Amino acid sequence: EADIYQTPRYLVIGTGKKITLECSQTMGHDKMYWYQQDPGMELHLIHYSYGVNSTEKGDLSSESTVSRIRTEHFPLTLESARPSHTSQYLCASSHPGGAPPEGQFFGPGTRLTVL
Amino acid sequence: GESVGLHLPTLSVQEGDNSIINCAYSNSASDYFIWYKQESGKGPQFIIDIRSNMDKRQGQRVTVLLNKTVKHLSLQIAATQPGDSAVYFCAETPSSNTGKLIFGQGTTLQVKP
Numbered sequence: 001e002a003d004i005y006q007t008p009r010y011l012v013i014g015t016g017k018k019i020t021l022e023c024s025q026t027m028g029h030d031k032m033y034w035y036q037q038d039p040g041m042e043l044h045l046i047h048y049s050y051g052v053n054s055t056e057k058g059d060l061s062s063e064s065t066v067s068r069i070r071t072e073h074f075p076l077t078l079e080s081a082r083p084s085h086t087s088q089y090l091c092a093s094s095h096p097g098g099a100p101p102e103g104q105f106f107g108p109g110t111r112l113t114v115l
Numbered sequence: 116g117e118s119v120g121l122h123l124p125t126l127s128v129q130e131g132d133n134s135i136i137n138c139a140y141s142n143s144a145s146d147y148f149i150w151y152k153q154e155s156g157k158g159p160q161f162i163i164d165i166r167s168n169m170d171k172r173q174g175q176r177v178t179v180l181l182n183k184t185v186k187h188l189s190l191q192i193a194a195t196q197p198g199d200s201a202v203y204f205c206a207e208t209p210s211s212n213t214g215k216l217i218f219g220q221g222t223t224l225q226v227k228p
Binding site: 006033040042090104106 | 214221
């Protein structure tokens with residue numbers, strides 16, 4: 001089983017608060033990703049990183065930001081949470097060699113609710 | 116833009132029957148495809164993958180079929196069990212080998228006892 005962790009698992013917070021969603025992996029993967037997923041819907045890539053000090057915006061525009069100071073850690077921050085940010089946020093990492101053969105391994109997700 | 120879609124949002128099968136979940140993709144340059152299973156409250160779990168130079172790959176109780184001519188991918192689950200109940204996503208990665216995945220909309224598999 002993949003060793004990728006996300007905290008918190010559930011977060012209910014008021015509008016305007018700053019939040020940071022944590023993601024850590026112990027597999028030494030260079031590539032890490034953040035996805036946003038509404039219930040029952042597909043995953044949309046919002047951020048990715050190919051290694052330390054590398055971060056890129058994904059296909060879905062997001063007001064969140066990310067940082068990659070250490071290989072194992074890829075936190076996502078929302079400076080001012082809004083109800084439109086309510087969603088599930090999934091972190092993933094992949095084999096250093098690229099997509100094959102193992103694909104991406106996912107964490108359990110953080111379900112965020114902004115009131 | 117690029118997209119990966121699934122034909123049916125929900126599939127209901129009897130326990131013990133075989134299940135077939137379908138996926139249509141649009142990027143003919145994609146060279147790697149993955150099926151994921153997502154149970155309620157969990158992140159997606161890797162099931163099986165296939166490269167574009169193959170048309171079939173088998174795992175334990177699962178088979179993935181790839182038809183590049185019509186850009187179609189399917190997941191077959193043999194002897195479906197209640198534990199197979201979940202949402203299934205197909206995903207593709209373009210040949211640029213960025214590691215980025217494009218996900219389809221998901222099919223919910225319901226297994227009736």
